[in-house]
Amino acid sequence: MSSSSVLIQFLNGLASASSLFLVAAGLSLIFGVTRIVNFAHGSLYMLGMYLAVWLSERVGFWAAVPLAAAAVAILGSFIELFLLRRIYKAPELLQLLATFALVLVIKDAALWIWGPEDLLGPRAPGFAGAVEIAGSAFPQYDLLLIVLGPLVLAALWLLLTRSRWGILVRAATEDREMAGALGVNERWLFTSVFALGALLAGLGGALQIPREPANLNVDLSVISDAFVVVVVGGLGSIPGAFLAALLIAEVKAFCIGLGFSEATLVIEFIVMAAVLVVRPWGLLGRVQAAARIPGAAELPLQFPGKRMLRAGAALLAVLALVPLASPGYTLVLLTDILVFALFAVSLHFIIGPAGLYSFGHAAYFGLGAYAAGVLVVKNITTMELALALAPLAAGLGALVFGWFCVRLSGVYSAMLTLAFAQIAWSAAFQWDALTGGSNGIVGIWPASWLASKTAYYYLTLLLCAAAILLLWRAIYSPFGYALRAGRDSPLRADAIGIDVRAMQWAAFTIAGLAAGIAGALYAFSKGSISPEAMAIPRSVDALAMVLLGGIQTLTGPVWGAALFTWLQDAAARNFDYWRAAVGMVILFLVIALPGGLGTLGKRGQ
């Protein structure tokens, strides 16, 4: 690189950093005060883009930007008022499920309103051309963005440190309950913070339209970038978000400038993993004070009573009889449901009893699936042996990644699991010779005695039921009690001689192993495996299943997995806008059953 291209790439990085910062700042603000992991933040950004393109044609670009941002802010406050406000008292992370449902609804709404084609916005009047910098043409609009990012940072900083509202917000960020006790109207504060966060998302989207067409894929691609920036910067820290945006955008620009463009697939996750390993609370983050009342303290899970055990046995018997009654598609769907049930139970094993969040559980599902696929397709072992060995590969992966993840807590730990999952995903995506690259591996069918749908169904039923029962049994073993002690009171657990981290590490590895069984079964049931098996949506699906079922229940994840899989299958067949339909059902369940499906039977008590 010549010195002039170093300069230009540096400026490119600055411009991208401003865009990143705008969307990340809102997310960070919302999380800092309300502790909501707002999964729909990218969707708000996408709406900002669509609205700005649509409005530009009517009122011109410069009027469209503030109008679009304001419209998104209004929508944001409605979301807070009518949805999130109902579930603040619900178990943690449920808000994540609610906002996930919003993503589905907003995506289909945008498709319905604006149609399937990408909408390329206008250039910004007055900033349409380029200026000459060091012999290269550099877009005027990018210069504007470079200035705009720090301006927004300064404005937010003034607002947060110099205004009364800002003082209240900071008080609530530091100690929500104390602020409430001192008479601060939390409800109003939360609504206004959410509206401001949404405004920033809408503004970020609107300002992006001269650089990027409004399109339906932008929501998920932006949200993962924004999460990374927020976590690298330190949750709730606006200057941290700016610093992180700068770091990530510059690293990306220079990866491209130096000819390592393939690295952009995963570079932000590598940066995040590196930062979190060195600084567990991000660049400028501080240790979060634990929220004192996340709803009532959880009652310890009771060992299932006789009636429940009998019901479980009856269910198993019914499942074993299904092939006699209906040998066709029902078995295919049930096989999927069983696989995902095990996957969800394995995730629940670390989220529930161990209290470790994971946003990247698909890594172990995928490792199991790929290990099975590679062993069979390269003719290293038979299918039966591959099925036995594959979970070990997943367990090994979990052993390595888990060592790092249990050193962090809360959302930081969850984001580190996500980073590792993305690194594993990119390896599968890029390592053509071993994994078949983006196409994956095809031709991995079960051995001939297991090839029929019925035989494979029985195999899946046997393995999944056994693994699920073992995981459940482990919750009530001394190991399980030690885990729960570590979750509920790490200090006391430590004081009575429990090595909390070692317990969590073991749990993480066991969960990875179990997810690997699910992954291997999945691979052989489909005959092929591709990187999507370990991509972010797979992790999110598992999380949705666990949350639908209820974190603080035993059997909930199984019901969540069954409902989620069946719902997707049925909705996709019967509705044109099936994603919105799935989203609506989840929203309804979130409000009607905040404790999850697993609490359904306990309602009457």
Place this chain on the structure above:
Amino acid sequence: MLRIALLTLLLVIGSNANSQSQPIKIGELNSYKVFPAFLEPYKKGMELALEEINASGGVLGRKLELVTRDDGGTPGDAVRVAEELISREKVNVLMGTFASHVGLAVSNLANQRKILFLASEPLTDKIVWENGNRYTFRLRPSTYMQTAMLIPEAAKLKKKRWAIVYPNYEYGQSATASFKKLLKQAQPDVEFVAEQAPALGKIDAGAVVQALADAKPDAIFSSLFAADLQKFVREGNTRGLFKSTVVFNLLAGEPEYLDTLKDETPDGWWVTGYPWKEINTPEHRKFRDAYQKRWKDYPRQGSVVGYVAVYTVAEAIKRAKNVETENLVEAMKGLEMQTPFGPIVWRPLDHQSTMGAYVGQLARKGGQGTMVNWRFADGARFLPSFEEVKALRKE
């Protein structure tokens, strides 16, 4: 309610009638919600073909029926949906899929379950070559074929320094590999001076444009499409990258991608695509008129693919004289038929159709992008030799 009532009625009538008057079912699965810009016109094309065929009495005296499903855009879900079509809907033929990995997964299932699969849209070379199987046939000109179609013009320019930009997944990777190999053959002194592989849908266009400009190329080969293409074009226009370089871009002339560019449309780019307005052969005019009459909209590339795919199934059944899978497979081999792009043959060797594409240059006319200087490239002329294909297909 009315629809349910009608369906029930149909079911009652259906169950009483003998199998000869029951419709022949095509099970179609596609990523309708992931790639709506391509697949909504595709669906319209299919429905038009279906209506035409059934209006003229169907096939073998039976009506054709299309059972469409959303495959969710992932191989795992697609396989489940295909299983549902096979075992619950009892379809006679599978058809569809968009992304390469989904296409390959369904093709693999079709081979296992022994049912004919017409891969209408996936572009990957592997589906008919490395991973080709007895039951899978592919309609569209593949990545290799479309790349090869651009080579004559690329070689003619005698540009020495080439830079390449492609979305980092199999389609972009194999387009790049084919382009380098074929151009090197046609023009041995060519040099590839820079390569950029941004992640699909996430191009950092400013940095990529600058990195390409730094390499001072005479020409650029790109396989970007959709949002990546639009970002690349706008940044390149602003930063003057295209002033002194010729660009070759796969697929950029397809209305799905071209129409979104509007007044940003870069002049003089060589592309493969579909200049629907200007193709005036009788067979295309007939299709275009019918399509516009039926849908009050102009046809896209996807419309043609959907339309021809349904006709292919009809022609194969006519030739097989029944709907037994093995007979259909044999009937597909060497099947000759008419399409809006002219006659095509389904090659017995690798199950690839010889459908072609249009090669031309982009131009701006009245704030809209269009293709000029175009010619039709017959797919049959842009395929590797018999021996090469034979070596790739492990059958």
